[in-house]
Amino acid sequence: MLQTKIANIKLANCIYNASGPACSSLEELQALGQSAAGAILSKSATLAPRAGNPAPRYVDTPWGSINSMGLPNKGHAYYLAAAKELASFQKPYIVSLSGMSLADNLKMIAEMQEEENIAAIELNLSCPNLPGKPQTAYDFEQTEKVLAAVFAQNNKPLGVKLPPYFDLLHFEQMAQILNQFPLSFVSCINSIGNGLVIDWEKEETLIRPKDGFGGLGGDYIKATALANVRQFYLLLRPEISVVAVGGIKSGQDAFEHILCGAKAVQIGTHLMKTGPSCFAQISAELTAIMQAKGYQSIEDFRGKLKTA
Numbered sequence: 001m002l003q004t005k006i007a008n009i010k011l012a013n014c015i016y017n018a019s020g021p022a023c024s025s026l027e028e029l030q031a032l033g034q035s036a037a038g039a040i041l042s043k044s045a046t047l048a049p050r051a052g053n054p055a056p057r058y059v060d061t062p063w064g065s066i067n068s069m070g071l072p073n074k075g076h077a078y079y080l081a082a083a084k085e086l087a088s089f090q091k092p093y094i095v096s097l098s099g100m101s102l103a104d105n106l107k108m109i110a111e112m113q114e115e116e117n118i119a120a121i122e123l124n125l126s127c128p129n130l131p132g133k134p135q136t137a138y139d140f141e142q143t144e145k146v147l148a149a150v151f152a153q154n155n156k157p158l159g160v161k162l163p164p165y166f167d168l169l170h171f172e173q174m175a176q177i178l179n180q181f182p183l184s185f186v187s188c189i190n191s192i193g194n195g196l197v198i199d200w201e202k203e204e205t206l207i208r209p210k211d212g213f214g215g216l217g218g219d220y221i222k223a224t225a226l227a228n229v230r231q232f233y234l235l236l237r238p239e240i241s242v243v244a245v246g247g248i249k250s251g252q253d254a255f256e257h258i259l260c261g262a263k264a265v266q267i268g269t270h271l272m273k274t275g276p277s278c279f280a281q282i283s284a285e286l287t288a289i290m291q292a293k294g295y296q297s298i299e300d301f302r303g304k305l306k307t308a
């Protein structure tokens with residue numbers, strides 16, 4: 001009932017993890033393999049391992065989460081080697097890449113392409129937590145340059161992880177760039193970058209890096225995520241799948257994102273709060289909504305949002 005396809009990749013379940021929470025170590029990736037998730041997506045990898053920013057760097061809040069992890073990860077070779085270990089789960093393994101430079105991204109993509117047990121690459125153009133490094137996808141010229149270089153050498157299904165946009169002209173400008181390339185998918189949105197959550201009693205920030213500024217996830221960002229999913233669903237070529245991420249913690253949230261046009265949905269903050277059992281929970285809730293409405297597949301309602 002929840003099956004879907006991204007490019008030519010079949011997912012038995014359209015619900016899987018967002019890159020970031022609980023997907024850094026092989027043990028965590030295996031737990032995703034054992035869960036009801038429809039795919040396994042890795043933590044964003046850099047060329048070399050990184051320790052990331054000082055703690056506290058991820059805090060749950062009543063409305064979601066704030067983080068400034070700073071790309072702690074085990075390095076791209078680790079996530080490449082994990083592909084063979086994860087093959088037995090027989091679900092797509094997708095590697096997220098977030099190189100510190102275009103050259104790093106091109107090198108990592110070239111290596112990942114040679115591994116048949118990697119189904120796709122999610123190229124992250126939107127990490128907000130690196131001091132001194134802007135989010136690539138807020139620089140439209142640089143994004144076009146990166147994609148031109150990537151697709152000059154790429155032959156694996158590849159999509160991009162986008163930051164949230166807030167201006168209608170920006171959606172049009174970014175879609176016009178993305179439509180020029182043979183992208184398989186766009187995943188939107190990354191956290192709303194550089195929010196600030198504070199403890200009024202202690203009179204201090206919740207997280208330590210970057211003076212407390214960090215990426216927001218969870219309930220704070222659902223409405224912005226829905227808007228981004230809807231805009232890109234309407235503006236991108238239909239061959240480019242939209243993968244939704246932002247504020248999904250229930251079957252209803254997943255249903256709303258699919259109604260806006262999403263072919264799959266990713267879970268971030270809620271996975272961090274509740275662990276990999278969230279995939280069975282959200283799947284059961286989404287299935288119940290679909291049954292009550294008489295829908296047999298997500299294609300029966302995907303994108304069919306009505307305006308009042």
Ligand code: DHB
Nearest residue numbers: 068069070071072127129
């Ligand atoms: C990190 C955060 C992100 O939102 C992202 O896309 C990549 C990395 C991080 O801080 O580790």
